[in-house]
Amino acid sequence: MSLAVGIDVGAYKCAAAVCRQGEREAERKVLNITTQRGGFAALDAWMVQQGAPIDVVVMESSGHYWFNLASHLRRQGYPVAVVNPLQAKYFAKSRLQRSKSDPADARTLAALGTHDQPRISEPLVGAELKEAARFAMRLVREQAQVCQRIQRLVDIGFPELRDVWDDPTCVSALAVLRHAPTAAAVARMHQDRLGRLKRPGSGGRAIGPLKAGQLKQLAQTSVAAPELEQQVGFEMRLLIAQHDLLDQQIASADTRIASLLDGEVSQRLLSIPGVGPSTAATLMAEIGDIWRFTDVDQLLAYAGVHPKEQSSGKKGANPETSWTMAKTGNAYLRAAAYRMAVVGVQHNPILRAHYARKRAAGKSAMNALGHYMSKALAIVWGVWRGGKDFDPAHGSGRISLTRTYGI
Numbered sequence: 001m002s003l004a005v006g007i008d009v010g011a012y013k014c015a016a017a018v019c020r021q022g023e024r025e026a027e028r029k030v031l032n033i034t035t036q037r038g039g040f041a042a043l044d045a046w047m048v049q050q051g052a053p054i055d056v057v058v059m060e061s062s063g064h065y066w067f068n069l070a071s072h073l074r075r076q077g078y079p080v081a082v083v084n085p086l087q088a089k090y091f092a093k094s095r096l097q098r099s100k101s102d103p104a105d106a107r108t109l110a111a112l113g114t115h116d117q118p119r120i121s122e123p124l125v126g127a128e129l130k131e132a133a134r135f136a137m138r139l140v141r142e143q144a145q146v147c148q149r150i151q152r153l154v155d156i157g158f159p160e161l162r163d164v165w166d167d168p169t170c171v172s173a174l175a176v177l178r179h180a181p182t183a184a185a186v187a188r189m190h191q192d193r194l195g196r197l198k199r200p201g202s203g204g205r206a207i208g209p210l211k212a213g214q215l216k217q218l219a220q221t222s223v224a225a226p227e228l229e230q231q232v233g234f235e236m237r238l239l240i241a242q243h244d245l246l247d248q249q250i251a252s253a254d255t256r257i258a259s260l261l262d263g264e265v266s267q268r269l270l271s272i273p274g275v276g277p278s279t280a281a282t283l284m285a286e287i288g289d290i291w292r293f294t295d296v297d298q299l300l301a302y303a304g305v306h307p308k309e310q311s312s313g314k315k316g317a318n319p320e321t322s323w324t325m326a327k328t329g330n331a332y333l334r335a336a337a338y339r340m341a342v343v344g345v346q347h348n349p350i351l352r353a354h355y356a357r358k359r360a361a362g363k364s365a366m367n368a369l370g371h372y373m374s375k376a377l378a379i380v381w382g383v384w385r386g387g388k389d390f391d392p393a394h395g396s397g398r399i400s401l402t403r404t405y406g407i
Contacts, residue, residue, distance in 0.1 A: 002020075002052055002053045002054070003018050003019060003020045003052050003053075003054060003055065003110075003114070004018070004055055004056050004057075004110050004111075004112075004114045005017070005047065005050075005056070005058070005078075005110060006057075006058045006059070006105075006107060006109025006110030006112065007057060007058070007059045007069065007106060007109065008059075008103075008105040008106040008109065009059050009060070009062075009065045009066045009069055010035070010065060010102065011065055012035055013032060013033065013035065013039070014032070014033050014034075014035060014039065014069065014102075014106075015030050015031070015033075015103050015105070015106040016030065016032075016033065016043060016106055017029075017030045017031075017107040017109070018110055019107070019110035019113065019114045021055070021114060023114070024111070024115075025111060026106075026107035026110040028107075030102075030103040030107070031043065031046045032102075035069070040069070040072050047078070054078055054079070055079065055113070055114075056079050056081050056113045056117075056118065057073055057078050057079065057080050057081070057113075058081050058083060058109040058110065058112055058113040058118060059080070059081075059109065060082070060088055060109070061082045061083065061084060061085065062085045066082060070082060071123075071124055074122065079120040080120065080121075080123050081113065081119060081120050081121070082123045083109075083112070083118050087112070087116075088109055091108060091112045091116065095108075095111075129257070129260050129281055129285055130281075130285035130286075132253070132257050132260060133257060133278060133281035133282040133332070134282070134332050135253060136250060136254065136257060136281070136282070137278065137282050137335040137336060138335075139246055139249050139250050139253060140250060140278070140335050141335050142246055143246040143247070143250065144338060146239055146242050146243050146246065147169040150168065150169050150177070150236065150239050150240065150243065151169060153232050153235055153236050153239070154168040154173075154177075156232050157181065157224050157229065157232035157233070157236065158181075158182055158183040158218075158222060158224055159222070159223065159224065160183065160219070160221075160223075161218070163214075163218060164211060164215060164218070166359070169243070171199045174200075174240060175197045175198060175199045175200065175207060176197060176215065177240060178240055179197060181232065181233040181236035181240075182224060182229045182233050183218070183219040183222035183224040184226065186215055186216065186218075186219035187216065187219040187220050191212050191216050194207065194212040194216065195207050195208055195211070195213075250278065253278055254276050254277045255277075257277040257278050257280075257281045261277055261281060265384060266280050266281075266284060267389075268383050268384065268387070268388070268389055268390075269283055269380065269383065269384065271383070271390040272379060272380065272390040273343075273344055273349075273390070274339075274341075274342075274343040275340060278339075279336045279339050282332055282333065282335070282336040283333070283336055283380055283384075285332075286330050286332050286333040287333065287380075290381070290385055291385070293381075296381045299377055299381050300374055300377055302329050302330055302333065303329045303333040303334050303337055303377055304329025304330065304331070305329070305334060305337055305377060333377075334373070337373040337374075337376050337377050338369075340376040340377075340380075341373045341376055342369075345369075345372065349392045350375070350379065350392055355369070355372050358371050
């Protein structure tokens with residue numbers, strides 16, 4: 001008689017239970033082991049002692065604790081099924097299970113392995129690419145948080161800077177803020193020197209005399225509070241240093257990921273302006289099989305970039321503010337869409353035109369960026385499923401995308 005083994009994996013210890021074929025419930029007796037080599041050896045010996053073929057070893061894909069154990073079991077020749085924690089949760093609910101403990105969870109997974117027959121796969125295939133992509137997206141999110149802090153300081157120390165650049169963290173604005181982090185500092189700087197400040201990554205191009213004159217005029221009449229100038233300048237220098245360090249780390253992560261990417265899908269995604277190796281890897285790792293989404297709206301909902309209404313009471317008075325981004329889906333995929341938006345506003349003609357239309361319609365910069373993220377994922381959907389490289393000649397409307405890419 002064959003059996004299924006369920007393992008509840010924790011940071012420092014695991015619980016293993018057995019459910020034999022034909023039985024509704026797992027056996028009460030549970031093996032408790034550590035997540036060290038001695039614990040793995042004890043698990044191997046215990047599984048041999050069961051005296052029956054093991055059809056499947058079931059564990060949850062929660063966190064990262066299952067990586068090492070799943071790898072060990074596959075090297076030992078055992079079939080492994082890694083299931084979504086929600087699958088185990090609803091399986092337990094369907095059986096009216098009320099207790100929640102490591103042994104109870106192990107017995108639930110063992111029973112699930114016998115009755116639901118979860119799909120067996122190579123659990124760590126693609127794990128290296130996913131780990132690399134998620135690490136890169138964490139760096140991107142950290143940089144986005146730094147940018148928000150920089151924008152806050154701009155609102156305090158030089159709010160008029162937004163009259164020159166919509167995004168006060170763009171390369172041109174940062175080129176100024178590195179040398180003159182406040183309105184008072186800009187006012188003190190000679191206009192010729194201000195105009196000669198170089199924008200990184202722009203081929204050595206300078207700010208130019210026109211922008212310099214505009215900045216000087218705005219700085220001299222700024223409403224910035226002089227009492228906070230020193231502190232704002234101090235914080236700004238540290239935050240820009242963090243931003244630049246993260247830029248270097250993101251570039252290194254991109255280089256690492258580029259060495260892992262292979263195949264037609266990755267090359268098609270890389271043809272989209274604003275999609276680098278890290279973004280392409282994240283899209284592939286987090287979306288997985290694009291064909292499991294029957295339409296593009298399902299993909300947008302999976303990423304959490306679809307709109308959500310918040311119009312209770314006074315919140316619904318203004319239709320412009322009663323709808324917000326849901327942010328309930330895959331955070332890593334949403335971070336990839338954000339990066340596509342930030343980079344694409346400069347390099348992707350379709351997304352740049354879409355952003356300009358939203359701004360011209362009176363949308364705020366962040367609101368327009370949200371629309372921009374949805375459009376970016378729609379293009380990913382079309383390029384991936386259509387089997388064609390990105391082509392900016394096909395226009396930016398949804399009808400054009402439908403004709404070209406079938407979305």
